Amino acid sequence: MTLRPTVRGVGVAVVAGGAIGMASAAGPRALNAIAAPALVALLAGAVQIILADVPDVDRSAPAAGFAGERRTVTLDVAGSGVARLTDRLPGGVAAVSPAVKATLPATVSYEVELRSRGEWTLGPPEIVMTDVLGLFVRTATPEATTTALVYPDVYDLRGDDAFAGLFTHGTSNDRQAFDSIREYAPGDPLRDVHWKSSAKREADELVVKQFVAEETTEEFHVVASAAPGHADAMASGAASVALLGLQAGLSVAVTCPAGEVQPGRGDAHRRHVLELLARTEAGDVRKQARERADAAVTADGDGVIVTVGDQEHALDVEPERRRTAVADGGDRR
Structure with a gap:
């Protein structure tokens, strides 16, 4: 702890000193009128601040x-x-x-x-x-x-066919459990067209049946490594791929230089993945982890590459693609 006078305190001390000097020439009455109150104030202030409790x-x-x-x-x-x-x-x-x-x-x-x-x-x-x-x-x-x-920046990969296609196997439709209908989209199989509802619409407007999506028990392992100076890019790439897998219903595991998160799902697991990737530094992972990985994220001076099998995909990390995947999986508001 340090104790020092403020500018006001220095001013009061100067006034007191001047009054004492004046008292030597004009008599003790000047000392009583000016110097005494100033000295009392300085003493009281010093005692109060010295006796004050040490903050905890x-x-x-x-x-x-x-x-x-x-x-x-x-x-x-x-x-x-x-x-x-x-x-x-x-x-x-x-x-x-x-x-x-x-x-x-x-x-x-x-x-x-x-x-x-x-x-x-x-x-x-x-x-x-x-x-x-x-x-x-x-x-x-x-x-x-x-x-x-x-947390690391997370990029929206849902519109990127190269990445979204990795997780189409993460869910399956129980074709016995009808859910709702929606407008037909290119690529929908004709067997899913709800002809009775389509007949009530205009000639070129079709609707298709949607079925209840069942979550599979598949696991998806992500490993991440980075050259020195590229830890942020690695963490963002791994977080983006891992959260896309979680949204697809997969049980996702992540291994990076800071450690690993075992396979899991849900909001708490999502936070654990983000926390691990927030703390990681650059480096490599064990050979065993890389061998069992479904996706390997690598960051260096050439950018961020996601390798799946023998296919490499460059991760687009443009700022406009960034989003924050909060605990419930939503976007930043």
């Missing part, structure tokens, strides 16, 4: 998210007096709101914007305490840190 901070991690999203950071600060709190932030997270000022004890919060993929340490905070007269400040830096997790 309790905090929790903000929810993980995608680059561009905002999160609220909350800290419970013990202690006494008036204080200004400024959190130390890494490059992957930026403060939206300025430093927070409060009377302790207090619960304070501020907003941050998630900037880039990774696991980032927030804190420790710097707490600047002030006495009630604003003459002295005391700075404390309690050991209170937490982490903010930023």
Whole structure:
């Protein structure tokens, strides 16, 4: 902790010093009228700030998210007096709101914007305490840190035939369980046309039957590796392919330099995949994992390549294709 006078405190000290000098020439009455109150104020301010409790901070991690999203950071600060709190932030997270000022004890919060993929340490905070007269400040830096997790960018591959076709085997239709009807689309088999409903429409308007999609038990293994400096691209490619597989109903496993997530489905599994890929660095994976993989994602200076069998597909990572696959699988709003 450090204790120092404020600009106001220096001013009061100068006035007190000047009054003492004047008192030596004009008599002790000048000392009583000006110097004494100034000296009392300085003493009272110093004693108050010195005796103030050392702040204790309790905090929790903000929810993980995608680059561009905002999160609220909350800290419970013990202690006494008036204080200004400024959190130390890494490059992957930026403060939206300025430093927070409060009377302790207090619960304070501020907003941050998630900037880039990774696991980032927030804190420790710097707490600047002030006495009630604003003459002295005391700075404390309690050991209170937490982490903010930023997911990799996810790209929409649903309109890319090269990738969407990988997962057509992930679901099957139970042709005994009729679900609904919809408009005919090129490629629909004629056996699925609902002729009775089509007859009630105009001559060139057909509708087809839709059947209940059954989820298969198939597993889909994704492995990812990257040359140094290309971890972000690798993580984005692996996340994009893995989430497309999850949307297709497959049980998806992911292996990358940071570790692996076993096959699974559902919202919690989706988060586990994103969390792993948020933390990974560049590197390679074990040979055994690569041999059992259904899709291998590789990132280097030539871009991101997804290899399935003996076929290679270049991943289009243009910004307009980016989307955030939130926990429920939806797009960013």
